[in-house]
Amino acid sequence: MRRRITALCGVLILALGVWAAFPKTLLAETEEAAPLTGVTINVYNWGEYISDGTDGTIDINAEFTRRTGIQVNYTTYPDNESLYSKLASGGASYDVIIPSDYMISKMIDEGMLEKLDFNNIPNFQYIDEAYRNPLYDPENEYSVPYTWGVVGIFYNKNYVSEEETKSWDVLWNEKYAGKILMFDNPRDTFGIAQKLLGFSFNSTDADEWIQAADLLKQQKPLVQAYVMDQIFSKMENGEAWLGPYYAGDAAILVEDNEDIGFTIPTEQGTNFFVDAMCIPKGSQHKAEAEAYINFLCDPEIAAANMEYIGYSTPESAAKELLPEEMVESPIFYPPQEVLDRSEVFVNLPTETSLQLDTLWAEVKMGGPGETMTLVAVLAGFLALYIGIVIYKKAKLRNELK
Structure with missing residues (x-):
């Protein structure tokens, strides 16, 4: 899904001397690299959806570690459904995830997310009012907008x-x-x-x-x-x-x-659509995860990150730091009449979700008739395979007599 943008007008050079407002226990009070804390947070995000140092841009995760001493284990997923399946299966443990609006709503309903401690995320102050208390998180307890x-x-x-x-x-x-x-x-x-x-x-x-x-x-x-x-x-x-x-x-x-x-x-x-930062239920490093979210909300960090990945920021303070060509582009920042005719996804009721899954399978397979045909063909192959196995075993027993 999400991919980076090539430089629009050269690499944006940002002064990184202004530090993000982390909890003091997590932020070194010197410009030198902070000593490693021994803590590693697991971040799970869309593919190519963060500035990684390519072409002279800022390496977001490396800079976070430099400032806080908290290391980042960063992996990616292709879509919301893959993210959900991975978390629902219990097969992995993550500290920060960045799902889309409707998936956040679903995870809230299913008790899969931790409530955030906004005392650890003071940079939330930069999130514009238009992106607070959204339909997918009406009390704004579980998420902080990343892009839209x-x-x-x-x-x-x-x-x-x-x-x-x-x-x-x-x-x-x-x-x-x-x-x-x-x-x-x-x-x-x-x-x-x-x-x-x-x-x-x-x-x-x-x-x-x-x-x-x-x-x-x-x-x-x-x-x-x-x-x-x-x-x-x-x-x-x-x-x-x-x-x-x-x-x-x-x-x-x-x-x-x-x-x-x-x-x-x-x-x-x-x-x-809005993609937002969340902390999965059971995170082992919740305070450090909140420090990471806070870091990504720093206007200078957010601006450098948005220019690289090519998405729109929910922070006016970050938008002011972006190149004029990007800010004035109707691709990144569509006119209000376009936004007025847009609609967000929200989580669907279970019955509707099940119907959607069934209908999607029918669309991909060509309809219920073709789906049943495929099932019948697969069943036939399975029966043939079982018959061959039984025949070979019987033949072997006869040869051993």
Whole structure:
């Protein structure tokens, strides 16, 4: 999903002399590197979603360790559902995660997140009021916004006009058959169909979800592939001409390839998303995790981080430090009329979530009929395999007699 932006106007040079306001027990009172504390926090984030020192930019995790002595074990995941599965299985222990809005809501409902101690996160003061007490965390007890953005359409200017991409229905245009990409996750994919049908992303009407699935099944013969980060290579080499994706990732394609454009559809509206920092239930280093969240909220750190990854910041103080080209770009900071027509995802009721999972499988497999056919074929192969095993064992017993 999330990818870094190449330099828009050269690397932003920031003075890092202003220190983040950590709890004093976690922050060395000298510009020299803090002695190691012996504590390592486990951070789980989207792929390529933090500044890592490439091209002379700041290495966020290394700088955090330098200032606090707290080391960071940093790993990545491809989507919200993978993150949830990993945590729900109990197979790993993390201290900081950065899920999206609807997944945060789900985790809150299921008791999977720790309440934050905002005394340890004084830099929360820089988070704009518009991003506080959101629908997915109405009391603002479990999360601190990291980035925000909207969803739009990448298109190849040689074959597709900008005017066509102002509506989601271009992704159903038969003249682009075999050149269309779609998200490889259910919420984003169904969301596009729902907007075309005039439904809410968060509908609980079973019939509306079925109608959205039917629309996606109609589209399926036109779709080259369901992808996430693979969209970059497919668009860059001309293999695909159209594909929806996140605005924060637009610059890496638009900046590097003059043939690629990006439009936020205005006819039906789009998804407005927020990714936020949370602490999973059972974290062994909660105070240190809160220090890390606080560090990422420091305006200078946030600005350097946002310029690198290419997403929009929820802090006006950080936005003021960004290059003018980025701040004035409608990709990163869409006009208010676009935001007014956008909608956020929230956690769906269990019954609706189960229906979505079933319908998504049908869309990917081509419908319930094809799904049953595949099951029947697999069952046939299994029966054949078992028969062969039984036959060989019987033959071996006869040979040993």
